[in-house]
Amino acid sequence: MVLYREAAAKTQKDLAEGDVRKIIEELTRQNNRMAIIQQIAKSINVEMTYEEIIDEVATPLRSVLSYDLLSFCLLEKGQLIIKASIPKEQEILGEGWVLHSNNSAPWKAIHDKRCFLRQDIWHDSHKYQEDEHLRMVNIKSAIMAPLLVNNEAIGALNFGSSKTYAYSENDFIFVQQLADQLAVCINNARLFGEVSRSKREWEETFKAVPDKLFLIDCSFNVLRYNKQENLLLDNDGRENKCYHLIACCGGDRQLCPAVEAFKTGVSAVREVTHPSTRVIFNISAYPAYNENSELCAMVVYVNDVTTKRRMESQLFQSAKLAAIGEMAAGVAHELNSPLTAIIGNAGLILRKTDCKDKHYRLLEDIKNCGQRSKRIIQNLLTFARQDSYSFGPVSLNDVVETSLYLISYQIEKNKIAIVKKTSSSIPVVMGNKLQLEQIIINFLLNARDALEGVSEGRIEICTGVIEDPETESPAVMIRVTDNGRGMDPGILSQIFNPFFTTKEKTKGTGLGLSVSLGIAQTHGGRIDVASEPGAGSTFSLILPV
Known part of the structure; x- marks a missing residue:
């Protein structure tokens, strides 16, 4: 009897010690799992791709939960798509695989918003759509957990094992905790990706605008510019003012409609001619407000017109x-x-x-x-x-003769000598004779005006065949040279701008050379000008043969 009592007491003690060990082991396992979840949460950041996220999860998980297949799938436009999986090289149920909502185990976990455990898939009485594919990759048991954000499912986390009964009810809590933490990380990464993509699209749209588009603050400092690569930033510490860096108004900010828009808070538009280049800009200024409805910046759009x-x-x-x-x-x-x-x-x-x-x-x-x-x-x-602007065979010698017939009297009455040198071997070109005459008449009248007040004025007009240095091919030309006042580089750079003229208002419109250049370009040619102050000017119409 005594021996029996001693044996019973010893057995009870052993059982108690075994329970304690099991409890300690379970607590240790749970602590390890919580540590793994915290480690995973810290290691995942919003800039990671889905592949990088699953890589961060895969290795530490093996120490607390065995698996042969790990994947997560996300809901996109009503479809459940596998975004990342381990093993990576696996195509079946791999990245990009679409799980249809009809009779799908991951879909069941999503609809029920709780873990779904399958202990023996191959012998399960209820068959799901992915079972055949699971058999092909030797997966016999699985656990699926919904990825929940604010109690709304965004996808599912899936574990699979090549062993039956690999997962128990005790794994539910861990897998769901892991899924909840992973759902937050994945959702943050997805939101960050959407924001980054939207930002990138706006930046590309901003850069794609062919005209100048920039953002300035209330002090006219350039904050953003769609032609940033062409922006020469200051090296002397001066602030990046738009009227210095972009200088559409030639450095005079009072010409810019942004000044008016900052004062009134209303968008403004103005057409401005650059004082030195004579380029014409249409400038629009649109006020931008912050969250307190305070005018904080200005969007400026500049169109070269x-x-x-x-x-x-x-x-x-x-x-x-x-x-x-x-x-x-x-x-x-x-x-x-x-x-x-x-x-x-x-x-x-x-x-x-x-x-x-x-x-x-x-x-x-x-x-x-x-x-x-x-x-x-x-x-x-x-x-x-x-x-009638139809093209046909034209002799430049005939163009010269007709032009001189029209205006030689006007030139000669000012006691200006006209010297004509035409080449007898010049080939005909395809063009419009009347338009070409308009160019030569303009050359001759400009030469006459340049000789005003010059004694022994002389205009030479000649035709010939040349080797065009720009195209390295034969071309024909008409050249008009005078010994008049000539032009300095500042004037020479502007003579083809519309409405630019050095003559009195009653003597010129500033349109002659602008129109002439357009005609020359229509004929596939160009106008070359050489001039020096006090040494006269030479205007050449060059046309391809």
């Missing part, structure tokens, strides 16, 4: 020339009849007059001047019909 204004000026000039041409045509028609009578009658009298008669030379002058006037009128009529 120089080309647009040049085209408008060309249309204006064309309309003006059309009106002048119509008027010239009317005058020419009116003069044609009396001129025909003058030339005819002078011819009749000449036939009856002896060449030794003292009036014979006078009659010859009357007839010759009448014929010259008739040719001028014919050229005016041709000039008036410039509405």
Whole structure:
């Protein structure tokens, strides 16, 4: 009896010690698991990719929970898509695999918002859609936990083992705690990715704007600029003022509509011509407000409208020339009849007059001047019909002859000598004769004006064939050279800008060379200018053969 009592007491003591050991072991395991969760939470940051996140989770988890398959899937537009998995090289149930909502174990965990344990998948009486694929990768048991954020499921965390009954009910708490922590990390990473993507899209949109677009503060410092690579930042410690760095207004900020917009709090628009380059900018300023509805910055949009204004000026000039041409045509028609009578009658009298008669030379002058006037009128009529811009074979020598017929008298009456040197071997080009005449007439009139007040004024006009240094191919040219005042580099850089002129308002519009350049470019050519103060100027029209 005594021996029995001693044996019973010893057995009870051993059982108590065993329970204590089990409890200690379980507590140790739970503590290790909590430490793992904290370690994982600290190691994951918002900038990580899904692959990097699962890599951070995979290694420490093996010490507290065995698995042969680890993955997490996220809900996207009603679909559940596996975003990362271990092993990585596995294609079946791997990254990008879509789990359909119909009869799916991870979907069940999501709908129930609790862990779902499957102890023996191969022999489970209820079959799920992914079971065949699990069999293909030798997964026999699994546990799925919903990824919950604010009690809303965003996906599922999945563990799989090649052994049956690998997971127990005791693993539920750990797996769900892990899933809750991982859900926060994944959701933060996803939100950060969306914000980063949105930011990147806005930045690309900002940079894609072809015109200048920048943000300035109330002190006119540039905060953001879509052409940042072209921005020359100050090296002397000076603040980055927009009127210094971008300088659309030539350094004068009072010309900028942003000044007005800062004062009124209302968007403003103004067209500004740069004082030195003569580039025309359309500048728009839009106020930006902070969360306290205080005006804190200004969005400034700058559009270069120089080309647009040049085209408008060309249309204006064309309309003006059309009106002048119509008027010239009317005058020419009116003069044609009396001129025909003058030339005819002078011819009749000449036939009856002896060449030794003292009036014979006078009659010859009357007839010759009448014929010259008739040719001028014919050229005016041709000039008036410039509405047809079709291209055809054109001889530049003919262009020179016709242009001189029209304006040589205006030049010679100012006691300016005209020297003509045309090449007999110059080939014809495809172009519009009337438009090319307009360019040469403009060259000649500019040369005449440059010779005002110059004694022994001289204009030389010549044609020829050259080797174009820009295209390294043959080209034809018309060159007009004068020995007038010439131009300094500052003026020379602006002569093709619309409305730029050094003449009095009554003598020039500033459109002649702008229109001429447009015509030359339409013909595939260009206008070259060489000039020095006091040494005259040379204007060359160069056209490809």
